[in-house]
Amino acid sequence: MINKKLVKKGAALALALAITAPALAPAEVAAQNKFKVESVKFNGMKAPTTVDEMVKTYTNASVTVKYQNGKEKTFPLTYKTLFKSEDKVATVKGERVPAGTPIDVNGNPIVDPSSPEKKYFVSDAPDSNTILNPINGKLYMITHYEYQTVDAAGKSAYGLVPASMSLTELNQNSKTGELKAKSVKKIDFSAVNGLWIPCNGSLSPWNTHLGSEEYEPDARQFLDTQSKTRSQVETFAQFYFGDKSKANPYFYGFTPEITVDKKxxxxxxxxxxxxxxxxxxxxxxxxxxxxxxxxxxxxxxxxMYVADKEKDLSAGTLYAAKFKQTGSENGGSGDLEWINLGHATDKEVEDIIKSGITFNDIFETSEVPAEGFTAIKQYSYGKIEYLKVKPGKEKAAAFLETRRYAAMLGATTEFNKMEGVTLNEKDRKLYLAISDQSKSMEKDPTGKDPADHIQLPKIKSGVTYELGLKKGQTDSKGKAIHSSYVAPSMHGLIVGEDLPKADAYGNTANVDKVANPDNLSYSEAMRTLFIGEDSGNHTNNYVWAYNVDTKELARILSVPAGAEATGLNAIDNRNNYAYIFSNFQHPGDEIADRSITAVNKDELLKAVDEQIGINKTGGIGYISGLPFFTKMSDAASKKSASK
Structure with a gap:
């Protein structure tokens, strides 16, 4: 939710890698084929044990590559920082400002009114990193700045300050793969009424960035002029538009797509x-x-969404899953039935928003059970609602109140802390992170909830699920779903382990297992699922590597105490170099509340505050040291490739 990687000799680690590039002579092809990769194994690092280690973003893990000729080589890994969100590396209207500074509708940096010096806001929460494929020979990175934890006065600013993204042009050393920021610019969201809490993101197959807007403001509560939601959206609008009367919850909660042109x-x-x-x-x-x-x-x-046309998400059919539990072992399992919510175009939905529609224009409500009303419970309202869709408002309900409408049609709205999604293309597997498997995913002890589809064991440290993808599937009414990538079921793959009480470092989950999986990224080349934590159960959060063939799990990065590991992105090949990006956000957060005895907690807090700043900044960077294959300089050498 809220809250890594220079390649020393980085490479495109494709297991059947194109070592047969057309430019190579036949003799060169034959020589290089001898050094194709057979397997990649990450050798994990220990959890941090000293104050110094607990404050750093670091790795001392390594990766061992086994070649088809039987030789092996181990490469040490290190972490490289590109910049921090507080660094004045972004250019806004000719002025150097911090990378994490948001801009308003006119492109001006937004001032923190609680700052005596009237300084700009600086987000401490960098998240998604998308490294676009080269455009006109240039390499670009898009980064999310998810939110502002506190303002200059130390008061919560979460969701009140408009969010932002940056576009960084990267310099790439052609001999080493090392990356450096050449220029950083803020991305203009004025055409879409600004950006709301962008969490993680992904690279589309057509080389655009797909972002996110999480925790969409509840439109029903917005109608209560005294509600926290109303105040939040109006404060956001005042900062962004300079006019709180432009506040509209239906502006936010969608998928932004960013395209970078040749210029x-x-x-x-x-x-x-x-x-x-x-x-x-x-x-x-x-x-x-x-x-x-x-x-x-x-x-x-x-x-799940199925677009009408390839490489075009402007029109399509939206589906919601009904979970039918089949087991509770190893985290749990269930079959998925897909319910068709309807078809729409972006323009149709945007026109509905522009009409000034409100929640009360879409639904009739009742405070008690009543004939014709459907009882539901979903995230944004948090308690049982009794709703009826007004005649002709089905499309508005499906695309503006998607979760409510899905629940009304019988879909499951009982998942808790559903986070990242990633794909293993070769095996046709989708991986899905449930960061905290508790609360609505447990059996309802009251028997009063409208539905109780999910009755799984409580696992506060979460579960990473695997979903197989198949063709020839039908929806809940027996109609064909026009996709070859439909998930008919899901089951637990990687399960956290809660502890009965906190250990000496304040961990309430096994430190040698994943706790609270959030960011997921899969490398086809390395046959490895990478997992970044957003853990309230680990004092330091980690990035893990899970080999889908051997089932081995290795810790490969530690971020500062209290910080979340975000922006995870495993990249197999950018100009023949491989990278694993990972950021950190909100360092030091909630450490004061932890039971820590293994080190002096006051010294730890002081070190975080002095070396980084508690909830003041976040870091953008990547893991360095991945091996280099395409030129074969380290694999072909008798000295460097040793068994």
Whole structure:
């Protein structure tokens, strides 16, 4: 929710890598084929044990590559920082400002009114990193700045300050693969009414960035002028538009798509036809049409979108899953029935929003059970609602109140903290993170909830699920779903382990297992699923590597105490170099509340505050040291490739 990687000799680690590039002579091809990769194994690092280690973003893990000729080589890994969100590396209207500074509708940096010096806001929460394939010979990175934890006065600013993204042009050393920021610019969201809490993101198969807007503001509560939601959206509008009367909850909760042209200019659209939910990430399948979404929060749903045309998310059909539990072992399992919510175009939904529609224009409500009303419970409202869709408002309900409408049609809205989604294309597997398997995913002890589809064991440290993808599937009414990537079931793959009480470092989950999986990224080349933590159960959060063939799990990165590991992105090949990006956000957060005895907690807090700043900044960077294959300089050498 809220809250890594220079390549020393980095490479495109494709297991059947194109070592047979057309430019190579036949003799060179034959020589290089001898050094194809057979397997990649990450050798994990220990958890940090000293104050110094607990404050750093670091790795001392390594990766061992086994070649088809039987030789092996181990490469040490290190972490490289590109910049921090507080660094004045971004250029806004000719002025150097911090990378994490948001801009308003006119492109001006937004001032923190609580700052005595009237300094600009600086987000401490960098998230998604998408490294676009080269455009006109240039390499670009798009980064999310998810939110502002506190203002200058130390008061919560979460969701009150408009969010932002940056476009960084990267310099890449052609001999080493090392990356450096050449220029950083803020991306203009004025055409789509600004950006709301962007969590993770992904690279589309057509080389655009797909972002997210999570924790969409509740439109029903917005109508209460005294509500926290109303105040939040109006404060956001005042900062962004300079006019709180322009506040509209239906502006937010969608999938932004950012395109970078040959001149390095970014343009933005929002895909309203993908539905309005707590978007964590949109992941496109190999057909260029099917998309899966994480829906973060409590009492949320699992959604799938099938576009009408390839490489075009402006029109399509939206589906929601009904979970039919089949087991509770190893985290749990269930069959998925897909319910068709309807078809729409972006323009149709945008026109509905522009009409000034409100929640009360879409639904009739009752405070008690009543004939014709459907009882539901979903994330944004948090309690049982009795709703009836007004005649002719089905499309508005489906695409502006997606989770509510899905629940009314019988879909499951009982998932808790559904986070990242990623794809293993070769094996046709989708991976889905449930960060905290508790609350709505447990059996309802009261028997009063409208539905109780999910009755799984409580695992506060979460579960990473695997979903097989198949063709020839039908929806809940027996109609064909026009996609070859439909998930008929899901089952637990990697399960966290809760501890009965905190250990000496304040961990309430086994430190040698994944706790609270959030960001997921899969490397086809390395046959490895990478997992970044957003853990309240680990004092330091980690990035893990899970080999899908050997089932071995290795810790490969530690971020500062209290920080979340975000922006995870495993990249197999950018100009023949491989990277694993990972950021950190909100360092030091909630450490004061932990029971820590193994080190002096006051010294730890002081060190975080002095070396980084508690909730003041976040870091953008990547893991360095991945091996280099395409030129074979380290694999072909008798000295460097040793058994």
């Amino acid at each position: 390095g200019k970014a343009s933005v659209v929002k895909h309203y036809s993908t539905g309005r939910i707590s978007h964590e990430l949109a992941k496109v399948m190999p057909d260029n049409r099917t998309v899966y979404f994480g829906d973060d929060g409590g009492n949320t749903g699992l959604f």
